[in-house]
Amino acid sequence: MPAPASTVTAESVIRPDHAVVTLINTFTVEPADQQRLIEIWQRSTEETIRHLPGFVSANIHRSLDGSKVVNYAQWESRESFIAMLNDPDAAAWLRRLAEIGTPAPVLCEVVSVHRNSDVGR
Amino acid sequence: MPAPASTVTAESVIRPDHAVVTLINTFTVEPADQQRLIEIWQRSTEETIRHLPGFVSANIHRSLDGSKVVNYAQWESRESFIAMLNDPDAAAWLRRLAEIGTPAPVLCEVVSVHRNSDVGR
Secondary structure, three states: OOOOHHHOOOOEEEOOOOOOEEEEEEEEOOHHHHHHHHHHHHHHHHHOHHHOOOEEEEEEEEEOOOOEEEEEEEEOOHHHHHHHHOOHHHHHHHHHHHHHOEEEEEEEEEEEEEEOOOOOO | OOOOHHHOOOOEEEOOOOOOEEEEEEEEOOHHHHHHHHHHHHHHHHHOHHHOOOEEEEEEEEEOOOOEEEEEEEEOOHHHHHHHHOOHHHHHHHHHHHHHOEEEEEEEEEEEEEEOOOOOO
């Protein structure tokens, strides 16, 4: 499956300014299901979730050992995240994801960002 | 404790170009220990880890419910991450963190980045 168009040049920024809430959701999967979970998560994001109010970004990661898929997602507020959970289309996608793996969502705020000692910013 | 100097204007970027490996490490803690774990993780990063070869960034998050601390860390390669684990000073910090909470590290690569439908990039 080709990458969704929005991934081609997209990037997300992590800053310690508390302007977003961050949902770090780690799904545990059978390695044979990792790629399928990724593709459904990409479709749910492109078709539904990124169009909802308050969505900022989703950043989908695969674990190198095959056993996890992690979405690092940013929302404008806790309220917009809760509203997504109650959106019928989004909820249907989340149920479909939960049929393939076991989610472990953590709702966070950024405390601090540390860069290597060779860069100025 | 004041924020370390490097956090003031620092930011990190997530891109789907596989130029880094990402370690998403979720510590489970007693809520009474969350702030102490954060401060030790900040000190370990500022004093030791960010000076090691291949370190790109560390991004420390607190869960809103108090029960987790998540570090979203970027390394230039899997090899530089493994070398950090074998650095005596870094290993001493990691042991100290593990006395306060229970780590769950996941070594990842970025698959895709999705932005909201209102932004061009």
